[in-house]
Amino acid sequence: MNEPYQYRERQVELDKEKEFRLGEGKISGYSSVALGALSLLAVLAYLYPSWLTTAELRQAYDAASLQNLLKYGMYFSLFFGCVTFLLRKYRRMGLIGIGLTGIAFLLGGYKVPVGPVEPQQLSLGVDWLILAFLGSAFIFMSVEKLFPKYKNQVILRKEWGLDLFYFCFNHLAISAIIIYANYHVSHFDWAVSASLQNFIQSMPVLLQVAIIVICADFVLYWEHRLYHEVKYLWPVHAVHHSVETMDWLAGSRGHFIQVFSERAMVMVPLYLLGADTAALNIYVAFAALQAVLIHCNTRIPFGPLKYIFVTPQFHHWHHSSEKPAIDTNYSAHTILFDWLFKTMHMPKEHWPAEYGTTKKLPTTYLGQTLYPLTANLKKSEPK
Numbered sequence: 411m412n413e414p415y416q417y418r419e420r421q422v423e424l425d426k427e428k429e430f431r432l433g434e435g436k437i438s439g440y441s442s443v444a445l446g447a448l449s450l451l452a453v454l455a456y457l458y459p460s461w462l463t464t465a466e467l468r469q470a471y472d473a474a475s476l477q478n479l480l481k482y483g484m485y486f487s488l489f490f491g492c493v494t495f496l497l498r499k500y501r502r503m504g505l506i507g508i509g510l511t512g513i514a515f516l517l518g519g520y521k522v523p524v525g526p527v528e529p530q531q532l533s534l535g536v537d538w539l540i541l542a543f544l545g546s547a548f549i550f551m552s553v554e555k556l557f558p559k560y561k562n563q564v565i566l567r568k569e570w571g572l573d574l575f576y577f578c579f580n581h582l583a584i585s586a587i588i589i590y591a592n593y594h595v596s597h598f599d600w601a602v603s604a605s606l607q608n609f610i611q612s613m614p615v616l617l618q619v620a621i622i623v624i625c626a627d628f629v630l631y632w633e634h635r636l637y638h639e640v641k642y643l644w645p646v647h648a649v650h651h652s653v654e655t656m657d658w659l660a661g662s663r664g665h666f667i668q669v670f671s672e673r674a675m676v677m678v679p680l681y682l683l684g685a686d687t688a689a690l691n692i693y694v695a696f697a698a699l700q701a702v703l704i705h706c707n708t709r710i711p712f713g714p715l716k717y718i719f720v721t722p723q724f725h726h727w728h729h730s731s732e733k734p735a736i737d738t739n740y741s742a743h744t745i746l747f748d749w750l751f752k753t754m755h756m757p758k759e760h761w762p763a764e765y766g767t768t769k770k771l772p773t774t775y776l777g778q779t780l781y782p783l784t785a786n787l788k789k790s791e792p793k
Contacts, residue, residue, distance in 0.1 A: 415734045418763040424562040438493040439500030442507025445487035448540050450514040452480045455536040456522040462536040464585050465529050471541070474524045481520040487511040535584035542581050549699075550658035550706055559709040559722070559761065567655045575775055577662035580669055587673050594674035595681040607684030618689035619696070625679035626693070627743040633675050634740040635753070637668065645785035649778045654766035656726055661705035665782065700743065705729075719744055727755050730762035 430437050455462040456473070487507050494504030551565065580587075610618060637647035649665040664672075680690060704725035712721045720741055728739035738755035741748045748754035772778050 415732075417757065417760040420560065420761065420763045422560040422562045425564050425567075428564045428566040430565060433497065435494045435497035435499035435501075435504075438490040438497065439503030439507070442487050442490035442494065442504050443510070444507075445483045445490065446507035446510030446514070448543065449480060449484045449487055450510045450517075451536050452476075452483070452540055453514045453517050453519060453522060455540070456480075456524065457517060459527040460530045461533050463527070464533060464535045464538055464588070465527075466588060467535070467538050467541075467584075468527065471537075477520045477522075477524070484511050484514060484519060532589065533585045534582045536582065538584050539578060539581035543577070546658060546702055550702055553703075553710070554657060554707045557708045557710050559707050563655065563657065563707050565657075567657065569653070569655070569773060570657075570659060572773065572775060573653070573659040573663050576664065577659060579666075579775075580662060580664070583666070583669075587670055590670050591674040591677040595677045598678055598681060601682055602684070603682075606682075610683050610685050615686060615689050615692070618683075618685045619692050622680060622683060622685055622689060622693045623696070623743050624746070625683060626676050626697070627741055628747060629675050629679055630672070630742040631740050631747040631751075633672060634742070638737050638740070642786055645782040648767055648771060648785070649781060651729060651767050652771040652778065653729065656705055656722075656729060656765055657707045658702050658705060660729075661701055663778075665779065667782070697743070717745070723761060724756055726762050726765070727757075729765050731764045731766050731768050732762060735762060 430440075456477075459468075459473075488511055491504035491508035491511070494500045610621065613621075634647075637643045646665045646667050650663055650668065653660040653663050680693075685693075700720065704720055704722050706722050708722055710722070712719075715721065716724065720739075720743060724739055724745060727735045730736075735755050738753050739745075739748055740753055745754060745756070771781055
């Protein structure tokens with residue numbers, strides 16, 4: 411007879427060298443560099459919108475109005491850079507931030523003329539990267555600091571730079587992802603039913619959203635499960651599971667094969683349902699926010715919602731390397747399909763003590779990109 415699993419508390423020691431503390435200049439230094447880099451990218455996007463922005467996203471914002479946001483970002487970058495000199499620490503970072511912002515000013519700054527954009531089929535999603543980073547960092551870093559699960563976990567945790575690279579790469583590649591997804595769903599034209607789509611569109615918008623969530627979750631559940639249970643697919647997904655510290659940035663780590671296939675597969679039910687644009691926009695916003703939230707270092711309990719939706723505690727168990735949690739909690743949006751197919755692991759009071767894969771993966775982007783090839787050649791199957 412198997413003994414009950416002995417759950418343990420996760421121990422997180424405070425890394426004082428990487429901790430942000432007021433008055434040291436580190437906060438100002440990183441803020442100056444981040445805002446300077448984003449400002450320079452924004453100016454380049456205004457100068458070359460056909461090549462550095464995405465047509466789908468441009469329809470959702472007013473480029474001229476966002477120049478006010480750019481203006482404040484540039485001046486705050488200069489301000490934080492000057493603060494590092496006053497505090498006499500992290501002056502090199504302050505100088506880098508001021509330098510990046512200075513280049514942005516020389517290129518035209520927030521006064522670059524905004525005009526019509528010649529559409530390009532393939533472009534870099536610089537605008538998507540900037541807006542997603544600002545929104546995600548502000549919202550979810552605030553959540554993690556106000557309601558942390560592990561108070562000692564620092565923002566600059568181990569391998570945060572690697573996950574920041576993944577974040578940037580995946581957002582810059584949004585145009586290519588959309589092109590691939592649209593190409594993929596075009597193969598399902600034979601399954602389109604005009605009567606079904608008319609019926610769906612006749613429903614209230616929120617009901618349409620609920621149907622989209624369930625249908626998308628069904629597809630994502632089985633795709634996710636296949637990545638776990640098919641031995642030649644697991645090394646691709648193992649890249650995502652190699653994260654050993656969970657926070658808002660951790661969900662960005664993912665092999666490009668998985669990123670492209672996941673977006674393409676979830677487009678199929680959206681395409682076949684033919685829901686209203688308003689319903690699709692609500693779903694996209696919900697899915698994007700939930701995907702970041704469930705990786706967060708937050709103790710928000712969510713009350714009865716945790717019996718319906720995937721929450722941080724539920725998804726953290728999916729990332730655990732502890733024996734009872736391996737190959738569980740596949741769902742992306744709701745817990746419905748894990749409950750139906752008996753793949754759910756959700757101990758009421760416990761959180762994981764360990765995250766990651768049981769066998770270590772390379773810790774570089776190139777190493778992780780090549781890992782599925784090398785792992786399958788060696789016929790290894792780490793979990």
